Amino acid sequence: MEIPVEFLIEKTIIIIVVFTVSLVTAMYSTYAERKVSALLQDRIGPNRAGPFGLMQPLADGIKFIFKEEIIPSSSNKGLFILGPSIAMLTACMTGAVIPWGDYLEINGEQVLLQVTDINIGVLYIFAVVSIGVYGVMIGGWASNNKFSLMGAIRASSQMISYEIAMGLAIIALIMTTGTLSIREIVEQQTTDFWNIIYQPLGFFIFMVCSFAECNRTPFDLPECEAELVGGYHTEYSSMKLGLYLFAEYINMFISSAVMSAFYFGGYDIPYIETLGLSPNLVTILGSAFFFSKILAFIFLFMWVRWTLPRFRYDQLMNLGWKIMIPLAIINIILTGACILIF
Amino acid sequence: MQALTNRSKVVVDKKMTLMERIYVPAIVSGMMITFSHLFKKKATIQYPEQQREFSFVYRGKHILKRDEQGRENCTACGLCAVSCPAEAITIIAGERKKGEEHLYREEKYASLYEINMLRCIFCGLCEEACPKDAVYLTEELVPALYNRKDFIYGKDKLVQPLGTSAHPKTYKPYKK
Numbered sequence: 073m074e075i076p077v078e079f080l081i082e083k084t085i086i087i088i089v090v091f092t093v094s095l096v097t098a099m100y101s102t103y104a105e106r107k108v109s110a111l112l113q114d115r116i117g118p119n120r121a122g123p124f125g126l127m128q129p130l131a132d133g134i135k136f137i138f139k140e141e142i143i144p145s146s147s148n149k150g151l152f153i154l155g156p157s158i159a160m161l162t163a164c165m166t167g168a169v170i171p172w173g174d175y176l177e178i179n180g181e182q183v184l185l186q187v188t189d190i191n192i193g194v195l196y197i198f199a200v201v202s203i204g205v206y207g208v209m210i211g212g213w214a215s216n217n218k219f220s221l222m223g224a225i226r227a228s229s230q231m232i233s234y235e236i237a238m239g240l241a242i243i244a245l246i247m248t249t250g251t252l253s254i255r256e257i258v259e260q261q262t263t264d265f266w267n268i269i270y271q272p273l274g275f276f277i278f279m280v281c282s283f284a285e286c287n288r289t290p291f292d293l294p295e296c297e298a299e300l301v302g303g304y305h306t307e308y309s310s311m312k313l314g315l316y317l318f319a320e321y322i323n324m325f326i327s328s329a330v331m332s333a334f335y336f337g338g339y340d341i342p343y344i345e346t347l348g349l350s351p352n353l354v355t356i357l358g359s360a361f362f363f364s365k366i367l368a369f370i371f372l373f374m375w376v377r378w379t380l381p382r383f384r385y386d387q388l389m390n391l392g393w394k395i396m397i398p399l400a401i402i403n404i405i406l407t408g409a410c411i412l413i414f
Numbered sequence: 415m416q417a418l419t420n421r422s423k424v425v426v427d428k429k430m431t432l433m434e435r436i437y438v439p440a441i442v443s444g445m446m447i448t449f450s451h452l453f454k455k456k457a458t459i460q461y462p463e464q465q466r467e468f469s470f471v472y473r474g475k476h477i478l479k480r481d482e483q484g485r486e487n488c489t490a491c492g493l494c495a496v497s498c499p500a501e502a503i504t505i506i507a508g509e510r511k512k513g514e515e516h517l518y519r520e521e522k523y524a525s526l527y528e529i530n531m532l533r534c535i536f537c538g539l540c541e542e543a544c545p546k547d548a549v550y551l552t553e554e555l556v557p558a559l560y561n562r563k564d565f566i567y568g569k570d571k572l573v574q575p576l577g578t579s580a581h582p583k584t585y586k587p588y589k590k
Contacts, residue, residue: 112448116458379448380441 078181087187090167098321099129101370105321108374136314143214144307148214155211156308160302162204163322169193170329171255173339173359185359186255194242194253194363197330198235201285205231212304213314223303226385227294230284233271233392234291240400241274244407245334254330258338266337272402274404275335278395282327284392287320287378293385328369329362336365473536473551476529478573481519486573487548490524494540494549502533503540519546527572531556531565 103125110117118125143152170193173185190196197273205228212224248270249257261267268275284291302308305316323355332338339358349357383391433439459466468474479487490507508525510518517523540549559565 111452111456114451114454114457116456182563375445375448376441377444 082183083187086185087168090187091164091170093172094164094167094322094325097325097366097370098318101321101324102132102317103129104370105374105377108371109378112375112378127274136311138288139310141310141312142307144216146216147307148216151210151214152307153312154221155207155214156265156312156319157171157207158210159204159207159319160315160322162200162207163319163326165195165200166323166326167329169196169254170326170333171338172362173260174355176277176355177350185355187264189253189255192252194246194252194257197254197326198242202235204319207316207319211308215304215307217307219301219306220304223294223296223300223306226296226300227287227304230287230291230293230388230392233389234396237277237392237396237400238285238405240397241271241277241281243335244274244400244404245271245278247404247407254333254338258333258340261337262340263402266335266340268335271335271403271407273399274407275331277400277403279331280396282331282377283373285329285371285387286323287304288324288373290380290383291388292377292382293388296382319364324370324373325366328366328373331369332362332365338362417565433512457587468553472553473538473541474571475531475554476534476540476550476567477550477552478506478524478527478569479548479550480574480576483516484576485517485519486523487519487546488523488524488527489520489546489548491545493543493545497539497543498534499539500533500535501536502530502535504528504530524569527569529572531567532562 106128107117107125118128121127121131141280143149168187169190171186171189174181175184177183206357208227209224209230212220215221244265245257246252248267249260251257251260257267283289287294293303294300295305300306308316339355339362341354341358341361344354344357481487490505492507493503495501495503495505504526505524505528506526507522509520510523536551538551541551556565556567
């Protein structure tokens with residue numbers, strides 16, 4: 073099979089842009105996290121590095137790189153290095169199937185603002201996110217430290233149990249949309265109502281589960297400082313720790329993107345077609361709107377984090393298995409009934 | 415027992431109602447509370463640029479006073495060193511030579527006066543012990559330094575600079 077050069081260039085540019093955007097957003101999420109936490113606690117937050125402290129993420133990154141790197145002598149070195157690499161890799165991979173915008177017309181050619189539109193996009197995201205659990209588990213196990221191991225066990229059991237409810241919530245969504253391609257899901261919402269109208273309960277379950285998947289408060293038990301020192305990354309230092317923390321922020325960005333694509337219309341601006349703008353402008357505005365939705369979700373993540381305390385481990389499991397999964401199943405039944413009736 | 419305030423609440427171990435068990439209303443109301451704090455006045459004081467107003471009785475860095483004619487008050491009696499619970503003060507007395515009357519008020523003066531700021535607990539007992547109105551605690555802070563020996567403040571750092579006119583009885587920092 074021959075691959076045209078234009079196609080390769082086009083996709084390379086899109087991949088680089090998506091990669092850069094997700095990294096920069098994750099970088100500034102760390103800044104936003106500190107700023108939001110400060111504002112919610114009546115403080116000012118970082119304001120020394122650059123105007124409004126905007127260079128703070130850069131300073132943090134430089135600090136992470138220049139810190140002393142410690143690999144415990146009792147650890148399994150290969151796996152110890154593999155852990156954060158997997159976490160970072162999987163976090164970056166999920167961005168490939170998310171439709172960042174509609175077509176852009178350049179020199180009469182239609183350019184799709186998406187790395188690849190595979191017809192099983194939803195499954196792809198789930199598969200890659202599941203591999204992300206290995207990053208945490210391998211890192212925790214290779215550290216050869218009981219706190220790390222406890223953190224890793226918690227992280228993996230939490231992620232696995234919430235993935236079930238998340239998957240069930242998605243099944244209800246797929247029943248209404250009838251497709252696994254994320255672009256088609258978004259396209260359907262441009263002509264119809266947003267999926268949040270059809271799937272409010274499904275969205276709620278999905279949102280709670282994505283909080284748990286990203287290890288964010290109130291479900292941040294894997295790195296519960298009070299009892300586990302640092303959780304699975306207790307033994308990590310320097311940029312390896314940085315990669316773990318960074319992967320968490322990229323995951324947050326991606327799950328915000330997934331939530332807004334699945335339930336809030338993605339790049340769709342309602343009634344934009346009545347204004348009669350040029351298609352390129354509509355696409356750019358749509359992408360900007362998609363991005364602002366993502367930022368709103370990231371703010372929600374932080375807002376919840378600085379409001380709620382952490383769950384206890386048994387409460388977390390109770391919520392996951394006894395409430396979220398039955399709710400998701402009820403949601404499927406209700407959706408099925410509605411499809412049958414209407 | 416009489417309650418001191420009307421804010422106390424009796425703890426009841428009752429079963430939670432359905433609305434309470436859903437948690438979501440409580441979470442939303444909690445989030446509204448934190449959201450309202452976004453716009454509240456911030457408590458931060460930008461330290462080096464801005465400084466908190468000191469209390470009138472604040473006890474900070476010491477000062478060795480001069481009198482109205484610019485002569486040092488201290489006669490090296492050693493009462494401050496004796497009263498110091500942390501043993502932070504070291505004094506060596508010297509005798510005033512001819513022609514030094516404009517520098518020292520009395521025949522005896524402190525040729526060495528050192529306060530170890532790492533030992534000092536800023537209790538103000540030296541100030542209370544001083545019969546000559548010589549040592550006072552000001553509102554100035556002792557800054558952080560890199561070396562331990564830099565914290566031993568000699569007369570160069572403690573004596574009130576010539577030409578300044580702070581009232582000897584006040585705690586206020588002398589104006590430069």
